Amino acid sequence: MRKILCFSFILFLLCSFTIPSFAASENIKIPNSVTDISQDNTYPNPTQDLPYLQPSELTQQLIDSSNVKIENPDLIKMLNETNIMPSPVAIGYRATIYLGQWALNYESTETAANWEYQKINTNYFDNRGGKSPVQIRYKQEVQKKVTGGLTANIPKAEDVKKMMLLKAVKKTNLPLSFETVVGVGTKKEHVYNIPPKKMGYLYAYAPAINEKGKVTYGEVYLVLKGRQKKIVVKNVTQQGIGAWIPVQDRVSFGFVITEQPK
Template identity: 60%
Template sequence: MLRKLLLFVFTIIISFSCSTKIAIAKTAQPTINVPSSALNISKENTYPNASQDTPYLQPSEFTKELIETSNVKIENPDLIRILNESNISKTPWAIGFRATVFLGQWPLNYESTETNVNWQHQRINTNHYDNRAGKTQYKMMYSQENQSHVKGGLTAKVPQPDHVKQMMLIEAAKKTKLTLSFQTFVGAGTKKDQVYNVAPKKVGYLYAYTPAVSEKGKVTYGEVYVTVKGSKRAIVVRNVTSQGIGAWIPVQDYVSLSFGAYDQPR
């Protein structure tokens, strides 16, 4: 009887542990739902945006070995590139050899704390039709009247902002699974065939917006040194500081549409 009771309790503990792990795994990966009002215009866009792949750089074996010795996590692609282009050969004759090389102060990593999408970040176009004198519904569709250029950017001044933007872009793209860039264009004449009906005696307005990701988190800086002691090679980071930072990053080749019909012009 006691054996059966212990087995029952053990089964409950295992089941609870597994369900907890599953719940944690589900909440650890946020999903971004694209609303029906947001339309992909990558095929229709008359301005061909340059595709911007997230600039992740695979570290070489030598770089991996160095990074593993660091007392601070290193994720900056530009720093990884410099380390990839470097080499310090191991030799049995290096006994007693010591050297320290200062690589400068770097933004080392970015830790994301909040990622949200504003699907109506910036209005880029307005189509309207006055059907107050009409007797039938008017079919209205989105048509971009002028070329639009939307820029993103950081919300505060930080040292070496280009490095910070690069790391934030990588993290935001990974979390949202969207094509992101710090600038995007929508060309004049870009159209979508989705229909919005303007009833008689109404004035219809169709607003187009460029969506953007609001990315917030913390960037860590430090002075980076490469040290050599005999055949041992390592990275030492000194004077480590952290700073909160945010950014707006436009979603490339998307427009979000909002339609309204009114009694009078607006």
């Protein structure tokens, strides 16, 4: 049987969208100790606008035909850049094209916050010799970079991080990034009172989201049969994974009064 396969790869104009606003997850309650420093941070963190790729009409047809859910933005981008142009006499041809092994989707099973993920600063004052209260304020003494990451080494780690970040942002409605910086000299005007005969410690922490779930992997094939085209995924596997994702431009404070140095 004569096989005629005519297809070409054409670069489409990719449409990038800022992630839409979602209501905060009911499981993530922001405590009063957490403060927004986005207007005060002396280090301008870049806004983490993740691209949400709108599938082309062909890509959507291929995604809908798949036996496994496809959410990987990079795979969607590749499919968006693909144009299949069957020949007018294509009836009867068959072709199977291997597109590689991919991390196809990520399913979130747990999203929790650690508001004291990493201590980034300490302000203190010794008022043990004083006769009246003393006030202190938060001021960042040194620039501090806070980095998150996956909790285990897994295949296609960067693809998995993108999908986990997308899910975590959607569930929490928080500004998340795998890296954030608090600049030296960042400060807030809220005052903390240290009574006489006491020492006061004002601790600042960078919060982070702990995201847990499972990622699905599979070998992706583009199957062409006559004028029909579909995605078939083979050798599907799943793996559990977790990640720590810092909350950008947020600081959690803890104030301790003591009689002895800590």
